[in-house]
Amino acid sequence: xxxxFNVLDxxxxxxxxxxxxxxxxxxxxxxxxxxPEVDSFEREFAKFVGVKHCVGLASGLDALWIGLKxxxxxxxxxxxxxxxxxIATVMAITMVGAEPIFVEPDENYNMNVDKIEESISNNTKxxxxxxxxxxxxxxxDFVQKICKEHNLYLVEDCAQGxxxxxxxxxxxxxxxxxxxxxxxxxxxxxxxxxxxxxxxxEKIANDFRVFRNYGSEKRYYNKVIGxxxxxxxxxxxxxxxxxxxxxxxxxxxxxxxxxxxEGIKNPLIKLPLIADKCVPVWHLFVxxxxxxxxxxxxxxxxxxxxxxxxxxPPHLQEAYRxxxxxxxxxxxxxxxxxxxxxxxxxxxxTDEEIEYVIEVINRFEV
Ligand SMILES: Cc1ncc(COP(=O)(O)O)c(C=O)c1O
Numbered sequence: 001x002x003x004x005f006n007v008l009d010x011x012x013x014x015x016x017x018x019x020x021x022x023x024x025x026x027x028x029x030x031x032x033x034x035x036p037e038v039d040s041f042e043r044e045f046a047k048f049v050g051v052k053h054c055v056g057l058a059s060g061l062d063a064l065w066i067g068l069k070x071x072x073x074x075x076x077x078x079x080x081x082x083x084x085x086x087i088a089t090v091m092a093i094t095m096v097g098a099e100p101i102f103v104e105p106d107e108n109y110n111m112n113v114d115k116i117e118e119s120i121s122n123n124t125k126x127x128x129x130x131x132x133x134x135x136x137x138x139x140x141d142f143v144q145k146i147c148k149e150h151n152l153y154l155v156e157d158c159a160q161g162x163x164x165x166x167x168x169x170x171x172x173x174x175x176x177x178x179x180x181x182x183x184x185x186x187x188x189x190x191x192x193x194x195x196x197x198x199x200x201x202e203k204i205a206n207d208f209r210v211f212r213n214y215g216s217e218k219r220y221y222n223k224v225i226g227x228x229x230x231x232x233x234x235x236x237x238x239x240x241x242x243x244x245x246x247x248x249x250x251x252x253x254x255x256x257x258x259x260x261x262e263g264i265k266n267p268l269i270k271l272p273l274i275a276d277k278c279v280p281v282w283h284l285f286v287x288x289x290x291x292x293x294x295x296x297x298x299x300x301x302x303x304x305x306x307x308x309x310x311x312x313p314p315h316l317q318e319a320y321r322x323x324x325x326x327x328x329x330x331x332x333x334x335x336x337x338x339x340x341x342x343x344x345x346x347x348x349x350t351d352e353e354i355e356y357v358i359e360v361i362n363r364f365e366v
Pocket of ligand 1: 059060061062086088089130132157159160180181182183193194195
């Protein structure tokens, strides 16, 4: 048996007829950019997250950097971000000319919220928490409180967390802005690139609508220097189909994760934990192993593809050598980078496939 890390066409096949119908309807409808499908998706997704507004964009990275721009974050400012963040989150900060201040993660791979206050300086303007791997950041009420007390913007990077909840409330509804990616492998993925923001602020939503369309509110009149970052009609139409079925898709992910949690019994493997009041969505099923490279090799020999999210933390990336960090500066992020492994977990994964992975992992020894 050969197990790939992800098999995206199985998701397509699951609701193929509905996707095909949505595409044909859009093609025949004559609106391809900023039309009725984007309008409807924005309304439906805002409702799903439990906020007043959603604005569709071209990617998750755009949601983050335009977000910082709209909030007025720029040169001379600093933004707190977790030291094991995905690179896009850090790039969004440096794209607007601000400085990333790294905060070490907790045992759930999210920002250690107890370290936020000590990382704040006079330059700090915002905190970005990433709900990494689909695990909501814990104690979001506490994070909100700190941001309020210190007059900081709170931005949630929800690119991996569609539908995850803290204390019954959906992620993407805690911050000033929730930033989503609809990259195909995301839990709510489209069939190309796409993104969106969620917010309760009408002003922020309007600023995004203007900024995504060359800074224009009225055609050919430009208020600000914006960009082109529009979710297109085809992707919005496809996302509407998937959003309708997201609960069913989530149930499938939950049941696969449960199989791993109950089935993996190898003491060399550290399973993911779920923090108090948190409901994860299992975008990735990430385990840790001291002998990670041996494990990956062994899985490969058994025809199982596992990936590393992520092998190099941002402060050690070549792109950020000018920040002047060195090995040892963020030991927890570095330890995670050296020990994390993501196991295959995808829509359409069969019982036989996941049981095979569990059985192979349980036989792993060094
Ligand atoms: C945590 C996180 N943030 C931001 C992004 C950026 O999203 P996109 O690839 O749509 O630009 C991604 C996904 O790639 C991500 O996983």
